[in-house]
Amino acid sequence: MTLPYVCLNCDEEVTLDTAAYKLYCSEGCSQEAELVRYLRRCTKDGRIHEPDVAKAIQIRLAAVMAGGYPKQARCIPPKIRAAVIARDNGQCRACGGPGTEIHHINGSSQALGNLQLLCDPCHNKKTMAGMVMVHPDEKLQIKSLLFRARVGAEQPMRICGDEENWSGQWRRLMSEREDELARLVEDKIKNRRPMTKQEKRYWDQLCWRSMSKEEREELEEAQAEADWERDYPEEAAYQPA
Numbered sequence: 001m002t003l004p005y006v007c008l009n010c011d012e013e014v015t016l017d018t019a020a021y022k023l024y025c026s027e028g029c030s031q032e033a034e035l036v037r038y039l040r041r042c043t044k045d046g047r048i049h050e051p052d053v054a055k056a057i058q059i060r061l062a063a064v065m066a067g068g069y070p071k072q073a074r075c076i077p078p079k080i081r082a083a084v085i086a087r088d089n090g091q092c093r094a095c096g097g098p099g100t101e102i103h104h105i106n107g108s109s110q111a112l113g114n115l116q117l118l119c120d121p122c123h124n125k126k127t128m129a130g131m132v133m134v135h136p137d138e139k140l141q142i143k144s145l146l147f148r149a150r151v152g153a154e155q156p157m158r159i160c161g162d163e164e165n166w167s168g169q170w171r172r173l174m175s176e177r178e179d180e181l182a183r184l185v186e187d188k189i190k191n192r193r194p195m196t197k198q199e200k201r202y203w204d205q206l207c208w209r210s211m212s213k214e215e216r217e218e219l220e221e222a223q224a225e226a227d228w229e230r231d232y233p234e235e236a237a238y239q240p241a
């Protein structure tokens with residue numbers, strides 16, 4: 001069964017497994033669409049010529065071209081942050097100046113060995129360097145040409161690149177997509193076709209939303225009981241004489 005359901009940003013088919021993003025096939029596509037809208041706005045109001053904005057755009061663009069920036073990687077728990085600052089004596093590991101940013105050396109691992117303290121300029125430099133490591137292959141060239149075309153086009157080429165009307169559109173699109181997803185899962189259940197883990201989770205979400213407060217509480221209680229029986233089988237089996 002083919003889903004009549006494609007990514008707003010790239011027309012790639014969206015499966016129930018990637019439906020977490022609802023409107024897009026991936027976090028990368030969601031970020032790319034967001035950047036298209038942002039660039040179109042900045043071009044229109046002239047902010048694109050401000051050095052700060054230009055720098056921020058350059059970094060986000062490099063990230064998007066490299067397939068997106070892992071969002072979790074940016075969030076470092078305070079404990080880990082403090083440990084990195086202490087280990088590096090508050091100094092930028094690249095230039096020795098006062099350090100302010102925690103840099104992931106490779107990938108998004110939060111292990112101390114993968115983190116280092118840097119100052120803002122050194123952090124930007126390293127982030128950029130890490131991203132342009134992606135080879136400028138044909139696919140990437142096409143992607144960046146397309147991107148430029150989308151930003152420069154008089155009329156937005158895609159609904160998700162429409163900087164003026166997007167905020168009014170996305171809610172409607174989201175509920176359309178959610179209805180479509182619900183229909184697909186229901187179809188599977190009716191035809192007794194096996195569901196993937198993702199599909200089951202989505203189905204649970206749907207049921208949860210359609211329940212009353214009492215029904216939810218009842219289910220939560222039953223779930224807690226089942227968990228308890230699983231985790232403490234001996235205590236659960238104990239029958240007072």
Ligand SMILES: [Zn+2]
Nearest residue numbers: 007010025029
């Ligand atoms: Zn996509």
Ligand SMILES: [Zn+2]
Nearest residue numbers: 092095119122
């Ligand atoms: Zn530095």
